[in-house]
Amino acid sequence: MSINQNANAGALPNFRNLGILLRILVIVDGMCLAAVLLKTTEPLLLLKELIDASALVQPVLILSLLTLAAANDALHRLRYRYALAALVALELALTTAVYYLGLHLFGGMGALERYWVFTLLITGILIGYFDLRGRALSPALTEARLQALQARIRPHFLFNSINAVLSLMRQEPRRAEQALEDLADLFRVLMADNRQLTPIAREVGLAKQYLSIEFLRLGDRLRVEWDVMHMPADALIPPLVLQPLLENAVYHGIEPRTEPGAIHIRIARDGREIRLSISNPYLPHGDHHAGNRMALANIRERLALHFDAEARIDTIASAETYEVRIVIPYLKAGA
Amino acid sequence: MAAEHALRVLIVDDEAPARNRLRDLIADCALKMPLEIAGEAATGRQAIELLPECEADVVLLDIRMPEIDGIEVAQHIQKLDEPPAVIFTTAYDVYALKAFEVHAIDYLLKPIRLGRLFEALSRARTFAPLRLDVLREIKADARSHLSVNERGRIHLIPVADIAFLKAELKYVTVRTVEREFLLEESLAKLEQEFFGRFVRVHRNCLVAKDAIRGFERATDADGEGHWVVVLNNVAEKLAVSRRQQHIVRELGRIL
Numbered sequence: 247m248s249i250n251q252n253a254n255a256g257a258l259p260n261f262r263n264l265g266i267l268l269r270i271l272v273i274v275d276g277m278c279l280a281a282v283l284l285k286t287t288e289p290l291l292l293l294k295e296l297i298d299a300s301a302l303v304q305p306v307l308i309l310s311l312l313t314l315a316a317a318n319d320a321l322h323r324l325r326y327r328y329a330l331a332a333l334v335a336l337e338l339a340l341t342t343a344v345y346y347l348g349l350h351l352f353g354g355m356g357a358l359e360r361y362w363v364f365t366l367l368i369t370g371i372l373i374g375y376f377d378l379r380g381r382a383l384s385p386a387l388t389e390a391r392l393q394a395l396q397a398r399i400r401p402h403f404l405f406n407s408i409n410a411v412l413s414l415m416r417q418e419p420r421r422a423e424q425a426l427e428d429l430a431d432l433f434r435v436l437m438a439d440n441r442q443l444t445p446i447a448r449e450v451g452l453a454k455q456y457l458s459i460e461f462l463r464l465g466d467r468l469r470v471e472w473d474v475m476h477m478p479a480d481a482l483i484p485p486l487v488l489q490p491l492l493e494n495a496v497y498h499g500i501e502p503r504t505e506p507g508a509i510h511i512r513i514a515r516d517g518r519e520i521r522l523s524i525s526n527p528y529l530p531h532g533d534h535h536a537g538n539r540m541a542l543a544n545i546r547e548r549l550a551l552h553f554d555a556e557a558r559i560d561t562i563a564s565a566e567t568y569e570v571r572i573v574i575p576y577l578k579a580g581a
Numbered sequence: 582m583a584a585e586h587a588l589r590v591l592i593v594d595d596e597a598p599a600r601n602r603l604r605d606l607i608a609d610c611a612l613k614m615p616l617e618i619a620g621e622a623a624t625g626r627q628a629i630e631l632l633p634e635c636e637a638d639v640v641l642l643d644i645r646m647p648e649i650d651g652i653e654v655a656q657h658i659q660k661l662d663e664p665p666a667v668i669f670t671t672a673y674d675v676y677a678l679k680a681f682e683v684h685a686i687d688y689l690l691k692p693i694r695l696g697r698l699f700e701a702l703s704r705a706r707t708f709a710p711l712r713l714d715v716l717r718e719i720k721a722d723a724r725s726h727l728s729v730n731e732r733g734r735i736h737l738i739p740v741a742d743i744a745f746l747k748a749e750l751k752y753v754t755v756r757t758v759e760r761e762f763l764l765e766e767s768l769a770k771l772e773q774e775f776f777g778r779f780v781r782v783h784r785n786c787l788v789a790k791d792a793i794r795g796f797e798r799a800t801d802a803d804g805e806g807h808w809v810v811v812l813n814n815v816a817e818k819l820a821v822s823r824r825q826q827h828i829v830r831e832l833g834r835i836l
Contacts, residue, residue, distance in 0.1 A: 402645070408692050409596075409693070410599070462598060
């Protein structure tokens with residue numbers, strides 16, 4: 247994703263992305279239903295027509311999705327024009343194959359040309375849809391949005407941290423130095439170009455630096471439990487996902503308490519997914535939920551821009567704990 | 582000038598480094614004016630407990646603190662016989678800062694500068710007392726505690742412990758499981774502030790929803806029947822007025 251890329255050159259969607267596949271399924275079946283509805287609205291007839299239509303449409307649809315997922319890389323290597331031609335040829339071929347198979351098995355299928363027209367129509371509409379969607383999410387636009395969405399740190403944290411560093415200057419200059427270094431690293435990342443995915447190990451390192459500044463302010467009131475034994479260090483994650491969530495956990499779960507509290511962080515691989523969980527003590531009457539929602543909405547949107555439907559973020563509030571769970575696909579650095 | 586004793590300062594902040602920083606800065610100020618540290622508190626509650634005995638003239642009061650925040654602490658300590666001057670400290674609190682400007686309340690922004698602290702402390706003796714209505718306006722949320730002055734000390738009553746509030750002449754009686762207190766506030770304002778927690782059963786009485794065990798019928802002196810509220814852990818039964826009878830149906834729990 248680079249800003250220099252010509253945003254107007256069309257591109258095929260990623261046929262291995264679950265969200266894309268789901269969109270194709272929904273659109274094709276929706277159009278199929280619409281076509282049948284045009285013919286009849288009488289329930290029994292409708293059902294029969296739908297089954298008839300599905301007998302041809304579903305096999306073509308499923309075969310198309312499988313073939314496209316398999317041929318995804320090859321198609322993306324072609325220029326858009328040739329890729330489109332290949333795509334149309336593929337769809338027509340699949341339709342023809344399924345047509346003759348149907349003819350052989352059941353007979354009485356009507357003219358092949360009708361199915362060709364239907365296939366061309368659906369393929370055309372889908373290409374148009376994904377082209378428009380691609381433009382809407384075109385690299386320039388996506389980058390601008392990602393930039394705008396970059397997590398913003400709470401001023402509350404910045405000024406309290408500087409105050410804490412100042413308090414160390416006279417008695418413990420070495421700790422003050424360390425704290426300033428951590429603060430500098432944190433802000434370097436905050437101000438950096440954060441549009442590319444980053445290895446999760448680096449994100450964890452940053453989170454630890456952030457927490458060391460919070461320890462300075464909060465002392466024994468803050469306890470942190472890391473459970474990252476089963477975290478693949480090379481997994482990729484959008485930058486600044488963990489830190490804002492930890493900042494929320496400190497702000498809403500630890501600071502409003504007079505008693506010490508623990509934040510629990512768990513990151514592990516589960517098959518082809520990476521699961522993250524951050525939980526903190528929950529105060530039913532805790533304040534400032536607006537800030538929390540904003541950070542969550544920000545992360546949710548960035549996950550969607552990077553992973554579409556393959557990433558999830560959920561929050562679970564029980565009587566005593568508040569937990570944020572994130573699932574992202576396992577992508578390896580350098581792959 | 583000679584008779585004036587040193588200005589005694591109480592430091593209130595939940596973060597230890599912030600208290601250390603203030604101690605250093607006050608030591609610097611003390612080189613130029615008579616100044617003493619009266620004490621330090623890490624929570625609002627500690628500050629309220631310390632104040633009557635530490636004889637502070639001025640409190641440096643952090644706004645964002647757990648349990649009882651600075652604005653609420655300022656409200657409670659106004660009930661002291663001689664409330665100290667208050668200088669709020671905050672890292673970032675746009676809304677409160679605007680209000681402080683409007684009402685000329687002194688505040689210090691963290692990180693605190695020596696010059697600003699010196700200036701504020703030099704003027705502290707001339708501060709006008711804080712006004713409760715202004716403080717209430719800055720912090721729109723309900724208080725976590727009510728407070729009464731008992732023999733010079735502030736007694737805090739957690740709102741969660743209150744069974745009912747009953748207006749009597751110019752006072753409101755606050756009843757908890759253990760005992761009762763007299764409060765100089767208006768029942769209507771209390772009803773507004775703690776909307777949702779209490780329910781009005783009578784023109785002069787608010788009952789905590791959580792404290793209600795149920796309702797039962799009773800007969801008054803004229804032989805007429807009416808509903809009364811039966812409470813958890815408090816023996817007293819409270820009459821439900823004819824006008825408020827609908828709450829019996831709404832809350833259910835008929836005994």
